[in-house]
Amino acid sequence: MEDIISLCKRRGFIFQGSAVYDGLAGTWDWGPLGVELKRRVMDLWWNFWVDKRPEVYGVDAAIIMNPKVWQASGHVATFADPLVEDTVNHRRYRADHLLKDKGIEAEGLTNEEITKLIREHDIKSPDGNPLSDVRSFNMMFKTTVGPVDTAEAVAYLRPETAQGIFTNYRNVVDTLYPNLPFGLAQQGKAFRNEISPRDFIFRSREFEQMEIEYFVRPEEWDKEFTMLLGLIHEFLEQVIGLPADKIHEYEVPENDRAHYSKRTIDIEFDYPIGREELMGLAYRTDFDLQNIQRVAKKSMEYRPKDGSAPFVPHVIEPSFGVERLIMAILSAFYQTDEVGGSKRNVLRLPHQLAPVMATVSPLLKNKPELVKKAQEVYAMLNDAMPGRVNWDDSGNIGKRYRKADEIGVPHCVVIDFDSLENDDVTVRDRDTTEQQRVKISELAEKLK
């Protein structure tokens, strides 16, 4: 993990949020390379789940919603984590995390049961002090809407993008009238006031979700659940390119499932911090639409086109977290190997993820004729692949290769004296480090 965090900081993928002011825990800023990587991941997701699926449509809802949304959804009442307080210095911790650090599992237990475990095992705070009893801590961030700071003005930053989809279900049915099953997809920020954000971007207070609510006939939920589970594997293993042997399904037992779920399979990944949840697939039944129907007093029924009886659809939800996917990518592909007897760090990103596809360099930067030729090649490639090519004339060629390897650039293009004679360049492959000569006229096509 430390190698990955250091790579992200040194090379400009991900920085601590507000680092210049000593940071703000649980927030992260994306640097130039990180933003490109994240954009590729999110675009690949959209392409696979929305563009290529005729029955899935996109929405983009407001982050701040009417607070009734969170009352109806159950989040005001139950979206909470178990909190304990150090009775001496009043620092607060997640009780289940303190237990997990000692190898004791507390998922799905009540606050009373967790308190009992803490007492039985004589668990102390990280500073060695006694702990309070466990109580629930609601994770939604509060804000106020409008100029008056009253209880009525309280609103929440959304803790999941899903509710912005459910609240638009009626709008989409009334405007598009899609056949069942159909899906609504959304990407966007979610916010959770995590008691103890940790493990780099894995548990953040502000993060990005990519969610689909897939509306189905109640009697077909099982079949559609299996179909979506297959698509999740296809997306992670074939589209993103994560190694299948690091991906595991975990059938979440009833007492650990979210309040809305009748069945959940978590997809777990072998991270450097251990096997942890990457994303989840949940059968949310008609829980959310029924709640909206009850609280908003508007019908959420779907009228089949064949004239049969209307009903409230059931929902299956594949829910991805962008940060956890990117952490899986970085940990799967960041490796150390040996080239010519010396160690090198290499980020073996699959090409579809690489922020930069190629760097272009003159072999020597003090030879104007090489620089001129290299600039022509750079301009030509940048036209062919806008934004995917970097110019690099820093240091010597060895240093440039090391830097390119570490940020995952698949190809380094070098212009040397032979290039002036033969109109060709050296293309070095990141993974094999092999070099080949390629005609400049064929370069763009080959790299693409």
Ligand code: GAP
């Ligand atoms: N709408 C369902 C939902 O939000 P969840 O299991 O609470 O379910 C879904 O969250 C996904 O969002 C997780 O599998 C994870 O990828 C991501 N996620 C949740 N909390 C996170 C956090 N604090 N930091 C980063 N990602 C998080």
